[in-house]
Amino acid sequence: MLIDGHLDLxxxxxxxxxxxxxxxxxxAGDPVRDETATVSLPELRRADLRVCFGTLFALPHGAGSPGGYSDHAGARAQALAQLDVYLRWEDQGLIRLLHSREAVAVHLxxxxxxxxxxVLLMEGADPIRDAGDLPFWVERGVRVVGPAWGRTRFAGGTGAPGPLTPEGRELVQAMRDLGVTLDASHLDDASFWEAMEVGPQVIATHANSRALVPGNRHLTDDMVRAVAQAGGMIGLVFLNRFIRPLPEGSLDAVPLGELAAHARHYxxxxxxxxxxxxxxxxxxxxAEKTPQGVGRYTDVHALFSELPPEAREGVAWGNWARWLTRRL
Incomplete structure (x- = not known):
């Protein structure tokens, strides 16, 4: 069985x-060029994936898409369209949206x-108008919000250093008050530490170690300790250049043992x-940029042979299951 902290379905x-x-x-009919797909819903079933965090991810203009958003309205439209996809899949019996720890426990x-x-995760908070708009998204099932991707109206992010904006601090305060979990993935250091001062529940759904790969996309050891001290979880990312320092676009294949090194470091x-x-x-x-031996989602299981036997079940699903059924 698997539980995955981050999929852009x-x-x-x-x-x-x-x-x-x-x-x-x-x-066979993939319209996305130069990126061999590894994920489909039947493939996830074959892998025995029981639960995942499914994103609402609005892509900003200039981030590889001519249709990216340039304002809040554009970001909101993208997120609402993705929410509709999940709702249609649920109507078709293909997924089950989980809105509470009790629902996760029953499902598992x-x-x-x-x-x-x-479990719905908003990656990059620009679809949210302001702190007063957060209840709208909570009512629609969003349980985790990552304020940043790159820079957003709320926070500094990957490749875009900076603190929380005033609107960002208000949003994190609202998340704390409404019990919405903060996803620290993509947060710049300054924004991360300000958010920790506010005191929301925190996880890092997909973040590798900066001790092994430099750059503010990854977690420092102090960040790792802070997330853990807050009772949070950290998800391992299967992108080669997040496992070993590589230039963007590199097709160098990285052994799964190097991803396991991030796990052992944590x-x-x-x-x-x-x-x-x-x-x-x-x-x-x-699949061109995934570790050696991971050509499709069912190959994720290959990671566990690189981990100590006593840790495998927890990393595969048990640790997320504990967090989801106690803290979601």
Whole structure:
């Protein structure tokens, strides 16, 4: 069984990928060029993925898409369109949206052939107008919000250093008050530490170690300790250049043992109980940029042979299951 902290399912569907197809059928007619798909809903079922965090990810203008947003209205439109994808899939019996820790517990205790459970995660908060708009998204099932991707109206992010904006501090305060979890992935250091001062519940759904790969996309050891001290989880990302320092666009294949090194580094800092999956597969990269031996989602299981036997079940699903059923 697997639980994954980060999959851009609806984003890929709106890019023209029919995720209802078996992976081979999706690949045969894939409209996304130069990124061999690794994820489809039947493929996730074959891998025994029971639950994932499914994103609402609005792509900004200039980030590889001519149709990216340039204002709040554009970001909101993208997120609402993706939300509609999840709702349609649920109506079709393909997924089950999980809005509470109790719902997750019931789902995990249910039959193994149940639809994929999806917890909604907003990656980059620009679809949210302001702190007063957060309840709108909570009512529609969003349970986790990452304020940043690159720079947003709320925070400094990947490749865009900076603190929380005044609007960002208000949003994080509202998240704390409404019990919405903060995803620290993509937050710049200054924004991360300001957010920690506010005191929301925090996780990092998909973030590798800066001790092994430089850059503000990754977590410093102090950030790792802070997330763990707050009871949070950290998901491992299956992108080669997030595993080993590589130039963007590199097609160098990285052994899975090097991803396991990130896991072992985290475990040495805070214990295995805070280490989990956040694969981000098909999150803007395809099989060309995944570790050796991971050509499709079912290959994720290959990671566990690189981990200590006593840690495998926790990283595969148990650690996320504990967090989801106690803290969501």
């Amino acid at each position: 609806a984003f890929n569907a709106l890019n023209g990928r029919d995720l209802t197809l078996p992976l081979e059928g999706l690949r 205790d249910g039959p193994g052939d149940a639809p994929l459970g999806v 475990a040495a800092l805070v214990g295995w109980e805070h280490v989990a999956l956040g694969t981000d597969l098909d999150g803007g990269f395809g």
